Amino acid sequence: MTISRLFIANRGEIAVRIIHAAKALGITTIQGYSEADADMLAVKLADESICIGPAPAKESYLKIDSLMAAIKSSNADAVHPGYGFLSESPAFVRAVEAAAVTFIGPSAATIERMGDKVEARKAAEAAGVPVVPGSKGRVETVDEAARIAAEIGYPVMIKAAAGGGGRGIRVADNEAELRKLAPQAQQEAAAAFGDGGLYLERAVRSPRHIEVQIVGDGTNAIHCFERECSLQRRRQKVWEEAGADCLDAKTRDDLCASAVALAKDVNYRGAGTLEYLYDEATKEFFFIEMNTRIQVEHPVSEMITGIDLVQEMIRVCGGQKLNITQDQITRNGHAIEVRINAEDPYKQFMPWPGKLESMHLPEGDGIRIDHFLYEGYQIPPFYDSLLGKVIVHAPTRAEAIKKLKTVLQQIELKGLKTTIPLHLALADDPDVQARKFHTQWLEPWLAAGNLKQTSTTGGAS
Template sequence: MTIRSLLVANRGEIAVRIIKAAKALGIRTVQVHSAADADMLAVKLADAAVDIGSPAPKKSYLNIEAVVNAAKAAGVDAVHPGYGFLSENADFADAVEAAGLIFIGPKGDAIRLLGDKVAAREVAAKAGVPTVPGSAGRLATIEEARAVAAKTGFPIMIKAAAGGGGRGIRIAADLADLERHFPQASAEALASFGDGGLYLEKVITKARHVEVQILGDGQNFIHCFERECSLQRRRQKVWEEAPSFLLPADVRTRLCDSAVALAREVGYRGAGTVEYLYDEVTKEFYFIEVNTRIQVEHPVTEMITGIDLVEEMIRVAGGAPLSIRQEDVQAEGHAIECRINAEDPAKGFLPAPGTITRLVVPEGEGIRFDTMLYEGYTIPPFYDSLVGKLIVWGQTRDACLERLKGALEGLTIEGIRTTVPLHLALAEDDSVRRGAFDTRFLETWLETEFAAKAGATAEVA
């Protein structure tokens, strides 16, 4: 059935993005919001809005009952979960379907399967996707762990099968470490997750984070090329690019094909991302995980392919087949996204909520700014610090970087501190220009190059 109305079960910039896509498709929008978000831009743009609870996320945006009740009361056909919050919660997807509504994303079972780290690794291996060397599945005993480590070598990660998002991980430098950590890790996993299951993965020390955008309608599966997201701070992406410009053409083909094979293996429906670590020296890539939702950095893919991913996921959820075939997907030029956070990069990224007193957004060819900001808006302190994404496209990466510098200089956000100065420094950095970075680059760079720069600026001021 074609979706005629949808509920946006999210907030911030992605809620605005979903409303824009829905409007382009002629779909009526209903926006949920917490008591702290009555003034947010998405509420103003939507056809209707529903207050679903107090500011604390668990009482509003994470409250499955409140969101499903709001959808039923509003009489919408579908629910779009955005990213974060309930977007990868299989129980939420099931609850939406049980209410007779369409969940804009994969089936609850697919979310559950790909959300289990050990199961996802097994699915990837079955689809012929290389996984990080390690155990085939859960390990029952220390003897099994020793045998795996003998094959992979050290250092090795001991991971909780029920963990994720960086939780439940220990690193063993050698065999003695493994013997000591293994029983502790199992006891800890049992206490934290109610499941003491462990598995092992070799530590890939110097790697890039590369990910492939996939689309599926349950029958047909395609990729929209890859993104490079190695610039991270505390496992959070800061700056993303498309394509991963240093990837050899044959590696790109194998990488993107492997993501499509994985999508086919699970009969994927909707937009998703298959994440990998890429070792530049050996030219090997390894599967890490699948994100079963639209991602923050999806615009860089849209900029190089011209595909509207959010519109496509809504159409597919309504039962339509994919509107594009693999051979229709062409990548042109280069795109970079800078995540603009309400944080002070000169003060250890201290969160900086507050009121926007002035906002000037750069305009021009190849420049896009996805945001929920407007002059007079007060950013509440209860949610994520992301306030906007500046996305710039250029015919080449160098042209893109040049245009990005101009766009960052033309972006004025007054009333709060933001990460704009960090992005300006990155855009001007020689290592960034050469692409000489991996997932550990940014944190070191912040302590050395950026600290020196920020200090020098402070003295001048």
């Protein structure tokens, strides 16, 4: 089929990104927006727009009935969910498909299967992809968890079977800790996802977080190499790179091949990401989960391959076959992305939904800034604090870090507090420059007072 009218069921920088991609394909864009987002940049850029409800996300961006009413009234023939909100909701996909509208993403069955960590683990094992030793299925009781933990060995990670974003996760070093922490994880998972089911896996100490970007057309699949996302705060990524220079050539090839094998095995359609833990000491990698959507950090993969992932997912979900083969995809240089949030890093990252009085964003070769800002825009307090992403590309990692620092120092966002000072400090850190970090590195670094306030930290308010 040919997609002619695309409804965007999201907001912020990803909505702007989708609009640009769709317009490049000659597709009419319809932006759904909440009452709080009536003046956001995506509304101004879209060909059409329609209000989907009040400011709270649960009454707008998360309300399937309201979204479906807007989609139907707009005569859209396709819907792009972006990331977050309902992007990985099987119920939303089924509602879209029931209305004879194309969902820009995988099927509801695929999302259900790969969105449940236990089922995703089973799918990975069936495809021959290495997984962390752990429970074979859902763990419903603490006694069962204790028995399984004794078998796989401590320390163990207790994780929610449904959902993500770091919620419902605990690490236990012994049975006493397990019996204390498992009920907490169950309660948190039930509150966040409506599902208190857990699963266990062996905890890998000081791992690196490596992920592989794939695109599939339902039959075939290709990868766009790997990313490293080990710099995390509260299990949320803050700095991402492509590729992962901690990998040797063979490990990289094996890792990417495993991702493609799994994508093909589940007949994946659209853009997706397979996430792994990597033990640098043993050079072992283990599949942990799949994100069945476009990710925040997709631009770094685009920068090193030249592939527009959003356009490609619109094409394949519209019924076209992949228009590129694996041997046509090559890695060019190194890319780094940092997330710019409206938060004060000097006050425990307190949200800062202020008004953007004026701004300056540098431009140039190898510089990309994905955002939804304009002068005079009032940042609403109802949603995620992400303002945009700064992405740089250079021949080497060292040159990319140098370019990143220059770009961050040139950005001006008057009236806002942002996380730019954090990224400048990280760019200057010897361990970051030498790749001596892992998924648990950043929080102790912050606790040790490494982020020092100066008068020249960039992103000035």
